[in-house]
Amino acid sequence: MRRRFPIAIHLAIFGLTILLPAAAAGALVAWRLASNERVRLERTAHDFVNDLSQDLDRELEVVMGSLQALATSPAFRSGDLESLDKQARQVAAQLHAAVLLRDSHGQQLLNTLVDWGTPLPVSTDADVLNADRRAISSGQPVVSNLFTGTLTGQRFVMVGLAIELGGKPGYVLSVSLTPEVIRESITSALTPPDWNASVVDGNYRIIARSRQHERFLGVEATRSFQENASSGRDLWRGVTLEGMEVVSLARRSRLAPWWVSVSVPKATLEAPMWQLMSGVAGLTGIGLAGSMALAFAYGRTLSGPIRAVARTAAGLARDEEAKPPESAIAEVQAISRALVNASDELRRRAQQRDAALRSAEAGEQRLRATYENAGVGIAEIDDQGRFVAVNDALCSITGYPRAELLGLRFSTLSAAEEVATDVDLFERQRQGEQTSYVVEKRFRRKDGAVRWVRLFSSAVSGPEGFSYAVRVVLDVTDERLASEHQALLIAELNHRVKNTLAVVQSLVAQTLKSTSSPAAFRDALTGRIMALARSHDLLSESEWKGATLDTLMRTTLNAHDGPEWLRATIEGPAVRVGPRAVVSLSLMAHELATNATKYGGLATPQGRLRVSWSVTEDNRTLQLQWRELVAGQAEPQAGRAGFGSRLIRLSIEQELNGRFETTYEGGFTLLASIPLEILAR
Template sequence: MREKAEAMLSAVAQVLDAPERLGMLHAAAPDMAIPDGDFDEIAKLAASLFDAPIALVSLVDREWQWFKAAVGTTETRMPADDSFCVHTIAQAEGGAFLVLDASLHPAFRHEQRVVQPPFLRFYAGASIFLDGQAVGTVCVFDVAPRREVAPKQVEELRRIAGIAASLLKLKEEARRRALKEAALSREEQRLAMALDAANVGSWLWDIRAGTVAGNGAMMRMFGLPAERTVGARAVFSAIHPDDRAPTFSKLRQAMAANEEYDGMFRIGESGRWLLGRGRVHDRDSKGAPLTFLGMTIDVSDQQASVQRTRLLLKELNHRVKNTLAMLQSLARQTLRQTSDPAEFMAAFAGRLQAISEAHGLLSDYEWGTIRLAELISKQLRPYVSDYAEQVELHKDEILLGPDQAVGLGLVLHELATNAVKYGALSVPKGKIVLTARGVVEDGDAVLHLTWTEVGGPPVREPRRRGFGSILIERSLDKIIGSSVKVEYMPAGVTALIRLPL
């Protein structure tokens, strides 16, 4: 009898300590130590099935048996070493464990709760299985022994344990969904902050519902309440009467021709000028437009002086259109490459921030020229802990125009992002070496910029080119004669950039 008891305890310990079981338990019930009223009815049902004074719905880890619900006791846990339920967990899937008289059982006759109050005698338990792993039990106790248990009662107890398992799964799915929604909400807030920082209003027009959902910047621009969704009539009514019909006509033409809308109009109450751009986002099966996605920028300051506006408006129009087109293209391409909402928000927000940093520098210099060193510093500092140690710059004095700054800024952002994920900036001692030289080719000034990663992990050329790689190669396409070539050398990634100035 003693050998049999020792063999049982050995089998129990092996199952109890199994990493797969413990991993499933902690993933499914990180709050296992907290009683949960949702399981109370399950415990009552088990007690009623056996007409037993004590019933538990419990989860069992390496050291403790935690009571999620209990009938007939105020305790919330007990040591696993003293538990009847660990023997239930050791049964094969679908099995149950019965003790008709604990005072006669080799494994339990000396247990404290058997030889002392409450003098437990009868036990019946069925395991709660999650993906094949026994993480807990539904069980009952009685202080009186029993001669037998009907097979139908055991089968019903297994079903009750299955109900407890289903409830655990539902709670786990709800918890994961809540965490995912919270993460998505945080990313949406970051993206909204980035758009607000760039003073870009974004909006989605639900044509059939007659509503417009916009961010805070858009609502402020139109002088509308802070609510995120308003009637489309309120939005169009906010436009200056002289500009309302032309604006609506342009929108209709863009929808009918499936083309980009872009236009400038004034807000009636404030008189501020806004520049908008957008296009149909989706259509129904008959081709009728359902939603229209757009962005708006306040360009009032550029209208302050007529003479200055004539000189700057053409340039500003060009920059803003390019930026909005780039933002929309980045959003679509990033969404195409990334199915997970959280990953999309992180990737798009980073690229938006890179454009915003370049725009910020250009704005400081009234969209003239900016120094290359300032652009490099602005784009790389967020990715390094010690700029002086991790970025080595050898340069000539180079001035960049707006197109060069925005395009090159996006290239530097993508290279830095890749370096943080896979390259030199993924390790503490890695660094980036940049060499920038201004040369004259056929009478024209050209920038030769070399990006070299050193001290990072060994590099292998990726099998598939992602959107980031495509973006690196194409961010300078607008500048005739420019090129970016990325070489995946074993010692580190090298990028060779040629940029006419």
């Protein structure tokens, strides 16, 4: 005989079959998103190091230009060094540098770092002499590596130019820049605080650094930098001089024997992945725990209506018309009506979508007549994939003005991962393999926003074959969002169906156990289901966003004391109750009001009921008091608590994570303390 399991087991298995694939898909999506973010950061670093290299070269070009301008001074031809010294000091002041003149043996003839006439030394630094020889032999400006000045002992880099003095060759005019000037060049651009930009000379010594510049000035770069930079690699993983794992990018300067490098911490690149994966793991764990708890807490009866509603909900995904059976349970019937309404709405939107598609196809056929006034984007693409004509609608969709779109390749607008597919489809159309095609794809606007479009492309051929392609572009972003919203609506509806029916099932089972006759069972169950219905009415009115405590209490007591409010008083500050807590508090208040009607403050015309609450000074706890004023109300005899008492205790202590106590002095009194954080859920 085939073994059969209770509905709780089946619900648990069903929950797992839904959650586990969703969790796997969520993990995959998180991994893809993190990978895309990593690629974006690497691309940003790549662009940044290129910009730094270009900025540095522009600085060097300014220095070279100033040096070449100074070299045209007549003082060089006449050999008037004193006049030349005055001109050199002006250039040095403008560049925040030092200007020097040396002969082929390194003897300094002019140095703006000291006063004119001061005896000058012979430059002996190998990097300086090597740069002088290259300048004399090439006749072009040259840039040196980092060196230590003979006169001041300060570190410099030099831009040198071979010149003639008094008609004699073999002299070098140079501008010496401090590393601080180079550092200002690479730190003027805005960089993330944990990135590091560096300039390294041809001897792999650090010239400038955006972080800890003074500490590492002149220090030799790491071995991984030397190996990768010398081999021509522009991106690698390594460790900085501080011992931090990074991804490094390097570009060789166009004018100097230097490298410009940017290092991005490995932790920065991997942070998005860990954050997303942790979020997915946490949500998966919460989902699994909640699913198992609900599955084993609910579901022993009412399997027939549940299966009928489930079949109806499943049919919505297959575009079937919703025809749920009639049910005697008000909540099930309400859900059935909601499913019918959802089915009608889905069909209406599907008809709208089909109508929009038919309208787009008809618009393509009338393209020439309605080109400039069309409500969709229209473009003509030449055989090189460039825009040769566009309308205003396409400019609006892409965010580009007409002047910028014309001449731009269509692949520029495609999302990076769709470029290859888009180019392949166009190439097949250009070769005559297909005359037209339709595709839904993403456009990246000029401002960086992404829009979904439906693209119709048709080839226009002449005597010699392909002439150009006509493209009609329809923005379907709102349609996409509507489809996603429909799927979310169905999932939320299924979830609420299960929760409501499970609560009803539990109420039936527990009421049956705690009543002694069919009539008592009917009255107790009817009251509790109506209390549940009232809580759902409150939630429906607020679109399941919760209700105020005052509204909840007044709605509950209205069924017992009537709208005249002759015997009940309700007072307290405004407190918002979340959708989960609304159900628990409504059931608790119903049980208390039922007892008050039978035995307590609402049982006699002289009795009174006062419900009040307050919030503690730390704004963390709700203090709720249910006070019945009736003479002669006796404390019930000790014994087994009824389901109503158990329901009150379950609602306060387990569902709301609170605590309470009761007394019978002058009438029944209940004092409850409930965390506001739990109450707001």
